[in-house]
Amino acid sequence: MNIYRFPTKDNWKDLVKRPVLEQQEISGLISEIFIEVEKNGDKALIELNKKFDKADTQSISVSKEEIEDAQKQIKDELKQAIQQAKKNISKFHASQKQEIQKIETTQGVVCWRENRAVEKVGIYIPGGTAPLFSTVLMLAVPANLAGCKEIVLCTPPDKNGNINPAILYAAELCGVSEIFKTGGAQAIAAMTLGTESIPQVNKIFGPGNQFVVAAKEYAQRFGVAIDMPAGPSEVLVIADEQAVPEFCAADLLSQAEHGSDSQVVFITTDLKVFNETISAVEQQIKELPRNEFAAQALENSSFILVDSLEEALEFSNLYAPEHLILAINDFEKYIPEIQNAGSVFLGNYSCESAGDYASGTNHTLPTNAYAKNYSGVSLDSFVKKITFQHLSKEGLQNLGKTIELMAEAEGLFAHKNAVSIRLK
Numbered sequence: 001m002n003i004y005r006f007p008t009k010d011n012w013k014d015l016v017k018r019p020v021l022e023q024q025e026i027s028g029l030i031s032e033i034f035i036e037v038e039k040n041g042d043k044a045l046i047e048l049n050k051k052f053d054k055a056d057t058q059s060i061s062v063s064k065e066e067i068e069d070a071q072k073q074i075k076d077e078l079k080q081a082i083q084q085a086k087k088n089i090s091k092f093h094a095s096q097k098q099e100i101q102k103i104e105t106t107q108g109v110v111c112w113r114e115n116r117a118v119e120k121v122g123i124y125i126p127g128g129t130a131p132l133f134s135t136v137l138m139l140a141v142p143a144n145l146a147g148c149k150e151i152v153l154c155t156p157p158d159k160n161g162n163i164n165p166a167i168l169y170a171a172e173l174c175g176v177s178e179i180f181k182t183g184g185a186q187a188i189a190a191m192t193l194g195t196e197s198i199p200q201v202n203k204i205f206g207p208g209n210q211f212v213v214a215a216k217e218y219a220q221r222f223g224v225a226i227d228m229p230a231g232p233s234e235v236l237v238i239a240d241e242q243a244v245p246e247f248c249a250a251d252l253l254s255q256a257e258h259g260s261d262s263q264v265v266f267i268t269t270d271l272k273v274f275n276e277t278i279s280a281v282e283q284q285i286k287e288l289p290r291n292e293f294a295a296q297a298l299e300n301s302s303f304i305l306v307d308s309l310e311e312a313l314e315f316s317n318l319y320a321p322e323h324l325i326l327a328i329n330d331f332e333k334y335i336p337e338i339q340n341a342g343s344v345f346l347g348n349y350s351c352e353s354a355g356d357y358a359s360g361t362n363h364t365l366p367t368n369a370y371a372k373n374y375s376g377v378s379l380d381s382f383v384k385k386i387t388f389q390h391l392s393k394e395g396l397q398n399l400g401k402t403i404e405l406m407a408e409a410e411g412l413f414a415h416k417n418a419v420s421i422r423l424k
Contacts, residue, residue, distance in 0.1 A: 001298045003278070005305045016319045018234070018368050019261055019300040026214045034189045034218060041195035048186040049157060055181075057161040060197045062168065062179035070168035082170055085358035086137050092360030093142045096379040108395025115383040117147035118225075120199060122191035123176075124206030125155040127183060130258065130290075131164035132207075138362050138377065139205045140174035146382035151176045152191060152201055156183020184208075188215035192224045200224075205377060207231070207364055210261065227381055228374040231367045233258040234265075235352055236321035238312045239277070241270040243327035244348050248273070249280035251325055251352050252301075253294050260296035265319060267304045267312045274305045313337045320371040323352045342371045396422055 007015060036044045042060050049055040102112040123139040126132045136153070143151050153176045155167055163181060171179050180198050182190060194200030203225040204216055213231040220226060235255040237248050252264040268274045281298070285291045306312050313334060316324060320340035328334065331346045338344060342365030343355050356363045366374035391399070400419045407415035 001278070001281070002302045004302060006307065007304060012315060012318060015265075015302055015304070015315075016369070018232075018263055026210060027218075030185050030211070030214050030218045033185045033215070034193070037186055037189040037195065038193050042197050045182045045186055045190055045195065045198075048184070049161075049182055052184050052186070053156045054159050055157045055161055056159065057157050057181050060180050060182060060195070062163060062181060066163070067168050067172050067179070070163075070165035071172070073165040074169045078166065079169065081358075082133070082137070082166070082173065085134070086141060086170075086173060088358055088360040089137050089141045089362070090145065093145055093362070093379045097145075106395060106398050108392040108398055109389065110391075110395075111387065111389045113385050113387050115146075116386055117149070117383055118203045119148065120150040120152070120201040120203075121148050121382060122152045122154065122201035122204045122206075124183075124187055124191075124204065124208055124212060125153060125167055126206075126208055126212075127155040127157075127164060127167060131155075131167055133164065133166035133170045134357050135206060135364065136167060136170035136174060136176070138364050140171065140176050142362070142377065142379045143205075143382050144175045146379055148382055150178075150199065150201070152199055153179045154182050154187035154191060154198070155179070156187070157181040185211045185215035188212060188219055192219040192222050203227070203382075205364065205381070207233075207367075209259065227364060227377055228366045229368060229370050230364055232261040232263070233323075234263045234321055234367055235323040235325065236265040236267065236316055236319055237325040237327060238309065238316060239266070239268040239270070239273050239327040240309060240329055241273060242329045242348075243268065243270075243273050243277075245273055245276035245280045246284075247348055247351070248277045248325075248327055249284050252277075252281060253284055253288060254351070254353055254356075255323065256294040256297035256301065257288060257290040258297070259293050261300075262293075262297040264297065264301045265304065265321070266302070267306055267315060269306055269309060269312065271305065274303065278303055309334060310337070316341070320366075320369040322365045322367040322371065323355070325350070325352060340369075340371045342366050342376050 045060055046057050049057045100112055102110050104110050121143050125135050153171050190198040191201045191204055205227040207230040210231055213229050216226040233255045237251055239248050255262055256264050285294050317339045322342040324341040325345045327348055345352055355361050362377045364377035400423050403419045404416045
């Protein structure tokens with residue numbers, strides 16, 4: 001871990017950098033994968049599963065029997081937990097529905113917007129070192145609420161060609177249309193281009209490693225939309241003198257354990273909390289089954305001591321974290337100062353894990369400073385907004401002269417005539 005005491009603002013540019021792979025190396029590989037999938041379809045996916053995930057898959061599609069078997073393998077206690085999380089996520093996302101509002105902008109001119117669901121969506125569920133069945137809830141629940149007609153799920157299989165039962169259970173619970181055994185960049189290519197088994201989709205959702213993120217960006221060349229650049233996980237914790245160091249350490253490690261390319265940042269104004277949090281991290285990491293991943297992530301992470309909370313928030317807005325935790329006393333006072341963050345957790349008891357699983361908010365969030373210009377996934381992510389307008393004869397008479405003058409000034413006389421011919 002990297003420790004900084006009162007760094008100057010000149011050093012901030014270096015402190016906000018994320019660990020990245022060589023982009024040229026990634027781009028070349030992604031292009032090759034797309035060409036291979038376009039040329040050989042399912043056969044390419046089976047071979048790439050073996051190459052990248054050491055997985056032996058005879059068939060790409062998940063059968064009904066496999067889904068039924070998964071239902072039997074899940075303990076009732078976990079089923080109930082998943083159901084409660086789904087209920088909360090559904091409740092929060094359903095609240096985002098908006099009524100149609102018709103606005104008369106000029107007498108006789110009425111304008112409004114209506115939502116239409118993205119018809120075919122693909123959701124990518126990481127399943128390598130951690131099978132993220134919670135992401136199924138985060139993506140399939142709002143997709144269903146929005147009214148998407150087809151929800152296609154891709155996730156990497158294990159070495160025996162099987163999908164984690166919890167992923168299959170959550171997918172069935174949330175109304176996923178079809179499930180396929182393929183992960184990484186090849187899964188994104190398959191949903192972009194379509195194969196014999198996997199349908200081509202209109203928009204792709206879901207987090208992943210840097211190869212998945214690069215593949216999603218590449219997919220846009222083929223007219224497929226994506227939710228956002230959602231890559232390796234990150235959290236920034238801001239703490240004052242009343243923060244609980246053990247809690248802060250636990251939150252930092254909860255993100256560090258995602259993978260070696262994750263990043264965590266801890267900022268505090270209090271020397272005692274600073275030192276005790278570092279000690280707590282060193283103690284707690286010993287108890288984690290995934291401590292190797294966490295330790296590698298900590299190598300790229302920072303612990304920073306600053307003079308004031310204002311300075312901490314200024315740094316945070318520059319960093320633009322995926323997750324921001326304010327472990328501070330008077331957090332309400334500082335909410336207006338937050339400009340760039342994917343999701344914010346307030347107070348000592350708002351652990352980031354709550355948002356990851358069951359509070360109701362979505363955990364598919366912008367990373368790598370994209371919180372400066374992207375929002376996290378919401379109901380809006382699964383809909384298009386179409387504008388409508390109706391002009392009565394009176395409405396065109398009221399607005400016509402304005403349109404004619406503007407069209408003529410732009411030299412677009414056919415535009416002007418479309419009005420003039422109606423006014424005669």
